[in-house]
Amino acid sequence: MEITQLTVHELKEKLSNKELTISEITKAYIDRINEKEKDIGAFVTVLEENSMKKAKDIENKVNSGEIKGDLAGIPIGVKDNICTKGVHTTCSSKMLENFVSPYDATVMEKVNNENMINLGKLNMDEFAMGGSTEYSAFHVTKNPWNINKVPGGSSGGAAAAVAAGMVPWALGSDTGGSIRQPAAFCGVVGMKPTYGLVSRYGLVAFASSLDQIGPITKDVEDCAMLLNVITGHDKKDSTSENREKIDYTLSLKNNIKGMKIGIPKEFFGEGISEEVKQKLEEAIEKYKELGAEVEEFSLDIANYSLATYYIIACAEASSNLGRFDGIRYGYRTPNFNNLKDIYINSRSEAFGSEVKRRIILGTYVLSSGYYDAYYKKAQQVRTLVQAKFDEAFSKYDVILTPTAPTTAFNIGEKSTNPLEMYLADICTVSVNIAGLPGISIPCGVDKQGMPIGMQLIGQKFSEETLLNVAYTFEQAVKFSENYKPEFKKA
Amino acid sequence: MSREDYEIVIGLEVHAELSTKTKIFCSCSNEFGAEPNTHVCPVCMGMPGALPVLNEKVVEYAVKAGLATNCEIERNSKNDRKNYFYPDTPKSYQISQFDKPLCKKGFIEIEDEEGKEKKIGITRIHIEDDAAKLNHNEFGGGSLVDLNRAGVPLIETVSEPDIRSSKEAENYLRKLKSIFEYIEVSDCKMQEGSFRADINLSVRKKGAQEFGTRTEMKNMSSFRSIVRAIEYEADRQIEIIEDGGKIAQETRRWDDVSGKTFSMRDKEDAQDYRYFPDPDLVAIRLSTEYIENIKNNLPELPESRKARYINEIGLSEKEANLLTASKHLSNMFEETSNICKNHKLAANWLLSDVSRILNEKEIEAEEIPFTSEQLAKMIMLIEKGTISSAIGKKVIEELFEDPKDPEEIIKEKGWIQISDEGAIKEVVQKILEANPQSVADYKAGKDRALGFLVGQAMKETKGKANPQMLNKMFIEELKK
Numbered sequence: 001m002e003i004t005q006l007t008v009h010e011l012k013e014k015l016s017n018k019e020l021t022i023s024e025i026t027k028a029y030i031d032r033i034n035e036k037e038k039d040i041g042a043f044v045t046v047l048e049e050n051s052m053k054k055a056k057d058i059e060n061k062v063n064s065g066e067i068k069g070d071l072a073g074i075p076i077g078v079k080d081n082i083c084t085k086g087v088h089t090t091c092s093s094k095m096l097e098n099f100v101s102p103y104d105a106t107v108m109e110k111v112n113n114e115n116m117i118n119l120g121k122l123n124m125d126e127f128a129m130g131g132s133t134e135y136s137a138f139h140v141t142k143n144p145w146n147i148n149k150v151p152g153g154s155s156g157g158a159a160a161a162v163a164a165g166m167v168p169w170a171l172g173s174d175t176g177g178s179i180r181q182p183a184a185f186c187g188v189v190g191m192k193p194t195y196g197l198v199s200r201y202g203l204v205a206f207a208s209s210l211d212q213i214g215p216i217t218k219d220v221e222d223c224a225m226l227l228n229v230i231t232g233h234d235k236k237d238s239t240s241e242n243r244e245k246i247d248y249t250l251s252l253k254n255n256i257k258g259m260k261i262g263i264p265k266e267f268f269g270e271g272i273s274e275e276v277k278q279k280l281e282e283a284i285e286k287y288k289e290l291g292a293e294v295e296e297f298s299l300d301i302a303n304y305s306l307a308t309y310y311i312i313a314c315a316e317a318s319s320n321l322g323r324f325d326g327i328r329y330g331y332r333t334p335n336f337n338n339l340k341d342i343y344i345n346s347r348s349e350a351f352g353s354e355v356k357r358r359i360i361l362g363t364y365v366l367s368s369g370y371y372d373a374y375y376k377k378a379q380q381v382r383t384l385v386q387a388k389f390d391e392a393f394s395k396y397d398v399i400l401t402p403t404a405p406t407t408a409f410n411i412g413e414k415s416t417n418p419l420e421m422y423l424a425d426i427c428t429v430s431v432n433i434a435g436l437p438g439i440s441i442p443c444g445v446d447k448q449g450m451p452i453g454m455q456l457i458g459q460k461f462s463e464e465t466l467l468n469v470a471y472t473f474e475q476a477v478k479f480s481e482n483y484k485p486e487f488k489k490a
Numbered sequence: 491m492s493r494e495d496y497e498i499v500i501g502l503e504v505h506a507e508l509s510t511k512t513k514i515f516c517s518c519s520n521e522f523g524a525e526p527n528t529h530v531c532p533v534c535m536g537m538p539g540a541l542p543v544l545n546e547k548v549v550e551y552a553v554k555a556g557l558a559t560n561c562e563i564e565r566n567s568k569n570d571r572k573n574y575f576y577p578d579t580p581k582s583y584q585i586s587q588f589d590k591p592l593c594k595k596g597f598i599e600i601e602d603e604e605g606k607e608k609k610i611g612i613t614r615i616h617i618e619d620d621a622a623k624l625n626h627n628e629f630g631g632g633s634l635v636d637l638n639r640a641g642v643p644l645i646e647t648v649s650e651p652d653i654r655s656s657k658e659a660e661n662y663l664r665k666l667k668s669i670f671e672y673i674e675v676s677d678c679k680m681q682e683g684s685f686r687a688d689i690n691l692s693v694r695k696k697g698a699q700e701f702g703t704r705t706e707m708k709n710m711s712s713f714r715s716i717v718r719a720i721e722y723e724a725d726r727q728i729e730i731i732e733d734g735g736k737i738a739q740e741t742r743r744w745d746d747v748s749g750k751t752f753s754m755r756d757k758e759d760a761q762d763y764r765y766f767p768d769p770d771l772v773a774i775r776l777s778t779e780y781i782e783n784i785k786n787n788l789p790e791l792p793e794s795r796k797a798r799y800i801n802e803i804g805l806s807e808k809e810a811n812l813l814t815a816s817k818h819l820s821n822m823f824e825e826t827s828n829i830c831k832n833h834k835l836a837a838n839w840l841l842s843d844v845s846r847i848l849n850e851k852e853i854e855a856e857e858i859p860f861t862s863e864q865l866a867k868m869i870m871l872i873e874k875g876t877i878s879s880a881i882g883k884k885v886i887e888e889l890f891e892d893p894k895d896p897e898e899i900i901k902e903k904g905w906i907q908i909s910d911e912g913a914i915k916e917v918v919q920k921i922l923e924a925n926p927q928s929v930a931d932y933k934a935g936k937d938r939a940l941g942f943l944v945g946q947a948m949k950e951t952k953g954k955a956n957p958q959m960l961n962k963m964f965i966e967e968l969k970k
Contacts, residue, residue, distance in 0.1 A: 091538070103537070208769035238542070238770060239770065318764075328635075
């Protein structure tokens with residue numbers, strides 16, 4: 001039995017019937033990390049010793065009955081922009097290379113309350129800005145399906161680690177597709193929950209009105225389980241919604257008869273690769289077979305949602321990243337004679353080029369004289385995008401699109417062309433703009449054997465519907481039984 | 491042309507720290523004076539990932555302030571980020587309010603230069619977080635940041651440019667301060683910086699329609715400095731104009747030692763704060779019931795207290811005005827008269843000797859070191875005849891220096907009034923013997939001589955003799 005190939009619900013079962021122990025599981029993952037990390041580079045920080053110690057401790061407590069809980073002793077990986085008390089939280093930036101958070105993010109408190117074991121912090125594009133994890137200040141993460149290709153981003157470390165069996169599941173963050181797109185590139189499941197469903201407290205902010213923490217898992221059932229852990233109102237986050245707690249695993253009914261699925265034709269047009277289109281069309285046929293009512297319709301937002309996204313995200317980022325000033329924590333330049341030098345040199349030396357590009361863009365669109373033309377306009381378009389989605393959801397239960405226009409591209413292929421990199425977000429950003437939930441599940445591979453992701457979008461707080469629609473498809477096509485990452489080197 | 495040909499135009503921005511228990515966006519203590527960087531948490535330190543949550547009390551206090559200054563309350567308000575880099579701003583932005591302040595279009599009434607009632611418009615009152623405190627020149631010339639003050643809730647009250655003199659500016663500030671004290675939203679301790687003003691000032695020829703170019707003086711926190719700074723800055727601007735020069739729009743720093751203002755930064759350096767709605771916070775929506783409820787529970791304001799003093803207690807309008815100008819003075823008046831049961835005497839002592847000493851010492855009523863109980867006890871000692879009014883004045887002086895039980899003071903100082911008939915008689919005899927001429931004068935019908943003799947006797951007893959008894963005994967003896 002390959003422990004690291006098991007899903008969490010399988011691990012849970014084997015723990016409860018004593019086929020496996022917590023220590024065995026943790027040990028298997030640590031071994032796997034040690035074996036694969038040099039090829040994949042998924043981690044920024046591996047908590048090897050800490051994890052083994054914690055595994056023993058939790059195991060003893062579970063055996064003595066001191067602690068209970070389904071997920072006690074289950075390992076997890078955490079994207080490195082989620083604050084972990086006493087552990088480095090770097091955002092894959094030189095700016096925070098030596099930053100140790102003095103507090104736990106709310107999601108980490110929840111993870112710790114379940115007595116899960118944090119195996120380490122996962123690589124990402126610097127401050128979550130990027131779609132390939134090539135913008136990490138430390139190293140590039142590689143795609144476990146083909147190590148010459150990117151894992152996607154910005155949660156590329158998290159998606160690659162799950163795909164490579166280095167963690168059973170992981171927490172990522174998604175501002176414009178940063179969970180869904182790498183999940184698609186790495187052939188795993190990734191969900192961006194509705195804005196406000198998961199507390200953002202302790203998530204290092206990129207764009208506050210778009211950011212959301214979510215699960216990256218091997219399958220939909222695990223996704224529902226991890227969602228159970230991290231959701232819930234948090235009084236420390238004013239934008240978190242106060243709603244009744246739901247057990248999302250109960251929504252996996254494996255039945256979608258009569259479900260109405262809308263196919264927005266604009267998401268299948270120019271720029272979408274033929275292979276992606278073809279696999280998506282096969283998926284649509286599968287849904288018809290499964291009893292769904294599928295209909296094509298027009299959702300004419302794709303053209304301006306990307307521009308809207310980059311204006312809002314950069315504007316908020318330019319303000320959110322101001323606190324990295326070299327004064328209280330983080331990188332401080334050794335080259336200064338006065339205060340202005342500290343600011344300019346610290347930020348010039350410690351931010352990467354993509355972060356700088358977005359700060360400059362955001363500063364520009366908020367400047368007096370430009371605010372109305374850019375930021376205000378973008379907010380108006382945002383309202384329009386929300387209205388278009390609302391209209392669509394009056395007719396459909398879910399909307400089905402590709403997650404990304406292509407499969408994973410080669411390392412270095414787009415990293416010097418920001419505009420082309422931004423276009424990789426075209427299918428995902430409108431979901432963040434409208435604050436909706438979206439899930440990406442694998443629906444096939446291209447000729448090179450690289451996974452293709454299908455995105456399902458629901459109306460606000462319709463995670464149960466989304467999970468069921470995803471689960472039903474997954475059970476029908478059994479993607480992970482048919483395709484496995486091969487760590488190809490060519 | 492001279493100063494008389496010009497009109498001074500002043501608008502004031504007042505920052506008042508609210509006396510809520512906790513800070514505006516986190517649950518850290520809002521208490522003043524703690525060890526540096528002890529009232530801090532990830533939120534007010536601007537740690538990565540930390541998020542603000544608006545303290546509802548801050549909204550309530552701001553609405554109170556708005557209602558007490560006749561403002562319209564914005565039912566649909568929000569918080570905006572004001573972005574700038576400075577070490578006192580840990581998030582690199584202040585969370586303030588840009589285009590939808592909680593309160594707007596209000597006014598307060600003050601006395602103008604001639605003592606006539608004048609309305610000063612209030613443009614807006616908004617909520618925001620205070621910056622950290624920078625302690626300069628510590629550790630070999632470096633600056634240290636104390637984040638205890640970061641996130642202390644502030645209301646900023648912006649006046650219309652309706653103020654025309656330093657006196658009006660002072661009256662406006664005193665009135666605003668007393669209102670905030672009355673409604674208990676701020677302790678307004680100027681020496682602790684919890685009530686401070688930015689002065690926008692310009693001058694123009696009398697009768698001119700257009701405003702002149704203005705300068706700004708920031709963070710002024712004493713009435714005396716504010717008055718001096720206004721006088722200096724008005725003179726400076728008039729002189730420049732008279733010399734044919736132009737006023738530069740700039741921020742100027744008032745230097746209390748030299749009594750001058752100095753240019754700090756000009757418009758060229760004007761910052762673009764890139765205001766935008768804070769996405770970490772949700773809209774502030776207030777119901778009519780919420781606002782009505784605050785309105786109905788507003789504490790007594792100076793105006794109504796004044797009316798009560800005149801109509802129920804029988805004080806003169808002037809006395810009532812002076813007492814209610816400071817909530818502390820007014821509270822002291824009420825407490826003192828409640829204990830000593832004599833409103834008239836309590837008012838007299840507070841408005842004469844106590845106020846005189848406050849002026850001499852240049853301190854505010856809230857800095858009076860003694861308690862109402864001590865003052866009341868002093869008044870009761872006079873009424874009982876234990877001490878004379880003359881000694882009372884000395885007791886007040888003593889209370890300012892070393893506040894304690896007045897009975898103890900007079901015992902220590904030996905100021906107890908001599909009311910013993912034998913002792914008084916002895917003094918009277920002695921003075922009569924020593925002043926035969928005065929005795930003769932009195933007997934010749936010169937009543938004035940009695941006053942002289944009593945005065946001599948008081949001198950002899952160092953003011954301790956009971957003056958009524960002295961008077962009576964002198965007359966008796968002289969009639970013999």
